[in-house]
Amino acid sequence: MVDPGPVRLQSTDLNRMCCWSHVIEASMPTYLNYGYTCDNHGNILCVNLNSMRPVWVYRLGDDIDGTPALAVEDGKPYIYVGCEVDKQGIGTANFAKIDGLTGRQVWINRIEAERVEEDGKHFDGGYYCSPLLGTGDCEGLVFANCVLNTSGRNGIFVAMDRATGRTVYTTDLKYYSWSSPVGLANADGTLFVFTGDCAGRAYIIRGATGEILLTKQIGYNFESSPVVIGNSLVIGSRGDKIFKLTIK
Numbered sequence: 148m149v150d151p152g153p154v155r156l157q158s159t160d161l162n163r164m165c166c167w168s169h170v171i172e173a174s175m176p177t178y179l180n181y182g183y184t185c186d187n188h189g190n191i192l193c194v195n196l197n198s199m200r201p202v203w204v205y206r207l208g209d210d211i212d213g214t215p216a217l218a219v220e221d222g223k224p225y226i227y228v229g230c231e232v233d234k235q236g237i238g239t240a241n242f243a244k245i246d247g248l249t250g251r252q253v254w255i256n257r258i259e260a261e262r263v264e265e266d267g268k269h270f271d272g273g274y275y276c277s278p279l280l281g282t283g284d285c286e287g288l289v290f291a292n293c294v295l296n297t298s299g300r301n302g303i304f305v306a307m308d309r310a311t312g313r314t315v316y317t318t319d320l321k322y323y324s325w326s327s328p329v330g331l332a333n334a335d336g337t338l339f340v341f342t343g344d345c346a347g348r349a350y351i352i353r354g355a356t357g358e359i360l361l362t363k364q365i366g367y368n369f370e371s372s373p374v375v376i377g378n379s380l381v382i383g384s385r386g387d388k389i390f391k392l393t394i395k
Contacts, residue, residue: 188206214277215228242258260295281330328342
């Protein structure tokens with residue numbers, strides 16, 4: 148596995164860049180005239196949207212499907228993003244904080260995970276989701292679901308310190324999750340996290356501690372990201388059902 152790190156681009160134009168990159172499945176967050184996206188080779192690409200020329204590329208080490216989370220901290224943009232364990236077979240799910248202006252790695256967090264083969268199909272480990280930036284009593288945290296595949300189809304919900312990258316806690320899920328976590332805060336700023344797993348379970352987790360307050364089987368495979376509307380959320384499940392859930 149190639150050690151991740153930033154590469155400054157001088158004269159390569161975007162068309163040439165796309166020839167040697169792979170498929171892009173992530174969406175693009177933006178800051179001013181900068182756009183950020185990722186590909187299946189683990190490249191994180193910053194593009195100047197005025198000139199459509201690349202500014203920098205950072206190599207995280209494996210397939211990236213989740214859309215990066217963008218935060219402006221002390222007047223500067225930072226990118227939070229994780230990769231899968233795909234091409235590695237057995238390796239680490241890397242999650243990094245990157246300076247959005249320079250491509251400099253601020254920190255990287257690594258969790259052991261595996262890609263498994265079963266009945267002619269493969270199931271990648273690592274991060275599929277878009278990360279959730281904490282608010283309120285979780286202002287200094289970033290959250291994500293990580294597929295482990297180390298003991299059956301197991302996965303965890305991870306909270307990391309946004310300043311240092313340290314793992315603050317992990318919460319075991321009953322089944323791994325591809326869906327992105329979303330946050331709901333009450334009037335005093337207490338953050339509650341909703342996430343769904345690939346077996347159709349819904350979880351409500353206290354963001355500050357990782358305590359599971361509720362888990363309930365309500366659908367099939369949750370792959371999509373929920374939409375939050377006030378104290379309700381809407382999420383689609385594999386098959387033909389869309390659920391609206393209200394938290395009281």
